[in-house]
Amino acid sequence: MLKSTLILLLFVLFLPLSAQKLREGTYWVNFSDKTGNGYSLDSPGEFLSQRSLERRSRQNIPLTDEDLPVSKIYLDSLKTLGISVWGSSRWYNGAIIESYDTLLLDTLSRYSFIAGFDRGAGQVRKKAFESNSELKITQAELPPPPEYNYGISYPQIALLNGKKLHELGFRGEGMQIAVIDGGFWNADIYDAFDSLRNEGRLLGFRDFSRSNSGFFKTASHGMSVLSTMAANIPGELIGTAPKASYWLLKSEIVESETPLEEALWLLAAEFADSVGVDVINSSLGYSEFDDTTFNYSYSDMDGKTTLVTKAAEKAFSKGMIVVNSAGNSGSSAWKYITAPADGENVLAIGSCDSTGMISGFSSRGPSYDQRIKPDVIAVGSQAVVVNSIGTLSLGYGTSFSSPQVAGMVACLWEAVPQKTNKEIINAIRQSGQTYRNPDSDQGYGIPNFLSALYSLNSFVPLSGSNGEMLIIPNPNNGVFDVQIKSLSAGIIDFSIYNSLGKKVYSDQRSLYSGLTRVSGLQGLGAGIYLIVAKSGNNTFHSNLMVL
Numbered sequence: 001m002l003k004s005t006l007i008l009l010l011f012v013l014f015l016p017l018s019a020q021k022l023r024e025g026t027y028w029v030n031f032s033d034k035t036g037n038g039y040s041l042d043s044p045g046e047f048l049s050q051r052s053l054e055r056r057s058r059q060n061i062p063l064t065d066e067d068l069p070v071s072k073i074y075l076d077s078l079k080t081l082g083i084s085v086w087g088s089s090r091w092y093n094g095a096i097i098e099s100y101d102t103l104l105l106d107t108l109s110r111y112s113f114i115a116g117f118d119r120g121a122g123q124v125r126k127k128a129f130e131s132n133s134e135l136k137i138t139q140a141e142l143p144p145p146p147e148y149n150y151g152i153s154y155p156q157i158a159l160l161n162g163k164k165l166h167e168l169g170f171r172g173e174g175m176q177i178a179v180i181d182g183g184f185w186n187a188d189i190y191d192a193f194d195s196l197r198n199e200g201r202l203l204g205f206r207d208f209s210r211s212n213s214g215f216f217k218t219a220s221h222g223m224s225v226l227s228t229m230a231a232n233i234p235g236e237l238i239g240t241a242p243k244a245s246y247w248l249l250k251s252e253i254v255e256s257e258t259p260l261e262e263a264l265w266l267l268a269a270e271f272a273d274s275v276g277v278d279v280i281n282s283s284l285g286y287s288e289f290d291d292t293t294f295n296y297s298y299s300d301m302d303g304k305t306t307l308v309t310k311a312a313e314k315a316f317s318k319g320m321i322v323v324n325s326a327g328n329s330g331s332s333a334w335k336y337i338t339a340p341a342d343g344e345n346v347l348a349i350g351s352c353d354s355t356g357m358i359s360g361f362s363s364r365g366p367s368y369d370q371r372i373k374p375d376v377i378a379v380g381s382q383a384v385v386v387n388s389i390g391t392l393s394l395g396y397g398t399s400f401s402s403p404q405v406a407g408m409v410a411c412l413w414e415a416v417p418q419k420t421n422k423e424i425i426n427a428i429r430q431s432g433q434t435y436r437n438p439d440s441d442q443g444y445g446i447p448n449f450l451s452a453l454y455s456l457n458s459f460v461p462l463s464g465s466n467g468e469m470l471i472i473p474n475p476n477n478g479v480f481d482v483q484i485k486s487l488s489a490g491i492i493d494f495s496i497y498n499s500l501g502k503k504v505y506s507d508q509r510s511l512y513s514g515l516t517r518v519s520g521l522q523g524l525g526a527g528i529y530l531i532v533a534k535s536g537n538n539t540f541h542s543n544l545m546v547l
Helices: 050-058 072-080 102-110 151-158 162-167 191-198 221-230 260-275 307-317 398-415 421-430 449-456
Strands: 026-031 084-089 094-098 114-116 176-181 202-207 245-250 279-282 321-325 346-352 376-379 381-386 392-396 469-472 480-484 489-497 503-512 515-518 527-535 538-546
Touching (some): 072 084, 072 094, 084 260, 151 162, 162 449, 176 221, 191 202, 221 245, 221 381, 245 260, 260 279, 260 307, 279 398, 307 346, 321 398, 321 421, 346 398, 376 381, 398 421, 398 449, 469 527, 469 538
Parallel strands (some): 176 279, 202 245, 321 346, 346 376
Antiparallel strands (some): 026 114, 084 094, 469 480
């Protein structure tokens, strides 16, 4: 195990932090510029994937100099000096380096390409691989599989009304999720992930922690986290995004708790950005460390102080959605959320049981600057997960509530790909059952992903749909016309569902010149509904708003 020190001395322009001594022998240096990096914003495909560029384009996010890689000349110069480079950061134009040559380090700041380096100065900060990293598991008893083969995992997706999105055909297909965690024990061989591997949706893996073990032979925490999203065991456990594609990124050095891992999280997030990831799940938290003198204080949970929170916010600015566990400190002296859950644009997830009762261990809010945190909650008490021996167990921790939500975020965004990350996050917050009366225990409460879907778009394309259905006017008072552009005449079957997915109306209508009139629905009551029309093998549906 390396005993190393990381010093973070970053430009105010990029990341206003004082120099921080973190681990003996390991440091952060910032470069003066990006001269000689060999890349140009005129040819972004040379350093960012097409998916990454398309994600930015959809959300009107411009490329800037901070997207350019760091200077290879500068990195090579460090290596020539005998310094080992852990990795480099495009976003903050710096690198993590390692050296135990004190004479060399004392002269490093003299080099013109080094913008800032002070290996002895600064306040020391610390990070915690949240108690999320420890699985508290009891063996699950498997009852007969219920409808749709979710098995005992049914309550955790039902609580989010995520089953309805699956039924509509939104299961994360075409979406990419990065899991930043501490280890993915046997995810390459366990049967729970066989469809993920066989269908080519395990896109790759990267170890930013320099582990000496094989990638799939370290801690099992990340594998269990992955199982709540990606597992496909019919009749036992179906993850919330069983058709999404995944990148597995190891940023944690699980043998110790040091701030170095915050910088490694940054490198993992930058990698996720570069390959075109849509959603990041991070079941990690940073507040307390092995050396308690390095601990963060509650005042640091303000969304703009810690390195990892700044990195998460930067990831959001590049068009991704970061979903993060709120932390497991609710019953401890700390009790508060941990970084990066304090980020303004980070979707922080607390824990409850399948009845919606808040877990005692779930970290509380608000953020230090009094923003609502956590954002929402999901099942983290007796969550069904795959354990270290490849069987099902009941796990406890916001580590498991977070990825359930992350999977549903991917399904939701799949349904409305034209929406921005900010619009998706806001819709999820607003779908919570306590949105009108949030608190510091559960935030906006349990999100309803079907309601979030209804609120995001008046037309939601279904798999197999070959036309567009319009409601005129919308909103209305229960009287409206339905127009289906691709059909001119025929018989259509209508069904209307409320926000809980319950059918509240059905009828059969004749279509003339693509139009039919619907009336007499004033008794439904004001609200948002889903109207579904079927004609032969064609299915159309739209958001219906009744005033």
